[in-house]
Amino acid sequence: VTADLPAEFFRHVQAEICAALEAADGGATFREDAWERPGGGGGFTRILTDGRVFERAGVGYSEVMGALDPAFAARLPGEGTRFRAAGVSLVLHPKSPMIPTVHANFRAIDKGDTRWFGGGMDLTPYVLDATYYPRLKRWCDAYFTLPHRGEMRGVGGIFFDYLGLSADEARLAAGAEAMHLVERAVPHGEAFAFVRSAASAFLPAYLPLVERRRDDPWGDSERNFQLLRRGRYVEFNLIYDRGTTFGLRTGGRTESILMSMPPLARWEYDYQPLPGSPEARLIDAVRNPREWA
Amino acid sequence: VTADLPAEFFRHVQAEICAALEAADGGATFREDAWERPGGGGGFTRILTDGRVFERAGVGYSEVMGALDPAFAARLPGEGTRFRAAGVSLVLHPKSPMIPTVHANFRAIDKGDTRWFGGGMDLTPYVLDATYYPRLKRWCDAYFTLPHRGEMRGVGGIFFDYLGLSADEARLAAGAEAMHLVERAVPHGEAFAFVRSAASAFLPAYLPLVERRRDDPWGDSERNFQLLRRGRYVEFNLIYDRGTTFGLRTGGRTESILMSMPPLARWEYDYQPLPGSPEARLIDAVRNPREWA
Numbered sequence: 001v002t003a004d005l006p007a008e009f010f011r012h013v014q015a016e017i018c019a020a021l022e023a024a025d026g027g028a029t030f031r032e033d034a035w036e037r038p039g040g041g042g043g044f045t046r047i048l049t050d051g052r053v054f055e056r057a058g059v060g061y062s063e064v065m066g067a068l069d070p071a072f073a074a075r076l077p078g079e080g081t082r083f084r085a086a087g088v089s090l091v092l093h094p095k096s097p098m099i100p101t102v103h104a105n106f107r108a109i110d111k112g113d114t115r116w117f118g119g120g121m122d123l124t125p126y127v128l129d130a131t132y133y134p135r136l137k138r139w140c141d142a143y144f145t146l147p148h149r150g151e152m153r154g155v156g157g158i159f160f161d162y163l164g165l166s167a168d169e170a171r172l173a174a175g176a177e178a179m180h181l182v183e184r185a186v187p188h189g190e191a192f193a194f195v196r197s198a199a200s201a202f203l204p205a206y207l208p209l210v211e212r213r214r215d216d217p218w219g220d221s222e223r224n225f226q227l228l229r230r231g232r233y234v235e236f237n238l239i240y241d242r243g244t245t246f247g248l249r250t251g252g253r254t255e256s257i258l259m260s261m262p263p264l265a266r267w268e269y270d271y272q273p274l275p276g277s278p279e280a281r282l283i284d285a286v287r288n289p290r291e292w293a
Numbered sequence: 294v295t296a297d298l299p300a301e302f303f304r305h306v307q308a309e310i311c312a313a314l315e316a317a318d319g320g321a322t323f324r325e326d327a328w329e330r331p332g333g334g335g336g337f338t339r340i341l342t343d344g345r346v347f348e349r350a351g352v353g354y355s356e357v358m359g360a361l362d363p364a365f366a367a368r369l370p371g372e373g374t375r376f377r378a379a380g381v382s383l384v385l386h387p388k389s390p391m392i393p394t395v396h397a398n399f400r401a402i403d404k405g406d407t408r409w410f411g412g413g414m415d416l417t418p419y420v421l422d423a424t425y426y427p428r429l430k431r432w433c434d435a436y437f438t439l440p441h442r443g444e445m446r447g448v449g450g451i452f453f454d455y456l457g458l459s460a461d462e463a464r465l466a467a468g469a470e471a472m473h474l475v476e477r478a479v480p481h482g483e484a485f486a487f488v489r490s491a492a493s494a495f496l497p498a499y500l501p502l503v504e505r506r507r508d509d510p511w512g513d514s515e516r517n518f519q520l521l522r523r524g525r526y527v528e529f530n531l532i533y534d535r536g537t538t539f540g541l542r543t544g545g546r547t548e549s550i551l552m553s554m555p556p557l558a559r560w561e562y563d564y565q566p567l568p569g570s571p572e573a574r575l576i577d578a579v580r581n582p583r584e585w586a
Contacts, residue, residue: 033563047562047563049562056562058562148541148547148550148551227557231554234527234531234558235531235551238527238528238531238532239531239532239541248441248532254441255562255563257441258441258528258560259562261524261560262560263559263560263561264520264557264558264559265527265557265558265559265560266556266557266558267551267554267555267556267558268556269340269342269349269351269548269552270326270340270548
């Protein structure tokens with residue numbers, strides 16, 4: 001295992017994003033909790049609560065290392081069970097239903113002598129504005145899905161994993177799925193450069209959405225629908241999310257892993273939007289992936 | 294696969310429990326949705342919403358059959374992949390934080406020529422009353438746990454699985470865990486009688502709690518804590534619950550499987566109750582299993 005994981009870069013991304021979000025919020029500031037992982041490593045979790053714009057914003061940095069349990073290790077690329085992982089992840093739950101929830105994460109993993117990068121970002125809007133999300137959508141539709149709902153979690157974004165592996169290693173690691181991702185990604189050797197550029201794209205992509213939407217009026221109907229869609233967000237994160245699974249299986253700090261949970265979420269039995277309503281248009285968009293760009 | 298699963302009994306239990314809950318609620322009534330499973334079978338989902346006592350009450354009956362995917366089938370007792378399962382399950386989310394949430398389910402499964410029974414019930418109170426839960430607690434502490442939280446979901450109840458298997462079959466099915474449950478359960482051959490008696494125990498055990506607690510006053514503080522504990526309920530059901538997993542993996546109807554989700558749930562980063570508060574006592578109880586009886 002090499003020692004030069006781009007941990008410093010991820011910690012820098014965390015600081016930069018938190019500063020920009022505090023400025024955008026104009027109310028609350030981030031609290032930082034340092035934590036240590038019993039098996040090795042630790043992190044810094046930053047949480048902003050009850051701001052003017054954000055009901056909750058969590059931006060986590062971690063660098064963990066040690067030994068994976070053998071059954072889990074066997075499903076990942078690289079030899080043996082020793083690993084080291086560093087990354088930054090964020091989830092923003094705005095108060096206003098007019099501003100989409102956003103998730104982003106970028107990580108680098110070493111296992112044995114193998115290193116790869118993964119990450120993504122995706123938008124979870126509550127009010128669909130088809131003219132307004134043209135920038136981010138690439139190939140995440142295949143990942144951020146709730147098969148049991150026949151829905152995507154959001155309207156799209158980007159997702160990637162196994163970047164930095166050779167084609168042979170990627171095929172070995174996760175078969176058809178990895179090849180699909182890797183083939184549409186970047187040349188072997190440019191993985192970290194790609195991650196740098198993707199991470200840098202987050203603030204300029206998201207902050208204009210906040211600015212444009214922050215003063216839009218909304219009422220109970222928008223709020224209720226926002227809470228219902230947050231319920232879907234919870235379903236994805238607890239049933240499918242790769243980062244959550246990896247974190248819980250490797251003994252990460254539960255509060256830091258589950259900082260992505262929304263402050264409030266709602267479930268309604270057999271919810272059906274009114275035909276032709278804005279809610280119906282949004283549900284149509286998450287059921288039928290579109291090419292926004 | 295024999296054709297005489299006690300499906301009629303489970304459907305009868307559903308009717309009886311719904312009638313009693315409607316009477317206890319005194320406001321709303323159950324709506325029934327019939328559904329069919331594409332692979333075979335179906336069910337009847339009954340939901341009561343926005344009642345005087347219950348914010349949501351769901352009582353589901355289903356009988357499903359067909360072929361399991363081979364990898365999943367290999368982890369269950371019995372030969373081959375053909376199965377038939379019938380059961381009843383309920384989750385009650387009372388409006389008042391003074392009345393505990395309760396979950397119960399009873400099921401019978403045939404796979405190949407092997408039949409077994411499973412089920413349980415457990416209480417998830419929001420206000421701890423140590424004098425009031427002496428009846429149900431048996432051996433469910435080992436099952437209804439959130440390892441990532443170091444907590445149980447509730448304060449206890451009963452849980453059982455693999456009832457009806459011989460000791461050899463149970464050892465083969467799930468090793469030490471099954472033996473632990475089976476050895477403390479009932480003689481081989483009396484499994485269905487045990488399930489009948491456990492199902493009959495639900496109403497007399499729970500309705501007195503409702504009656505005793507329904508007029509207790511409560512405020513924002515109790516409500517907020519109720520919503521936080523409901524968040525833990527969501528975590529258990531989506532990450533660990535055997536019925537949810539079985540249902541989603543065997544193509545059950547998502548709305549019927551996830552009727553157990555609470556109407557509203559809350560997550561707070563790194564919540565810590567005030568030392569000595571009622572909330573602190575409850576958290577102590579779910580972290581440190583007790584013998585109530």
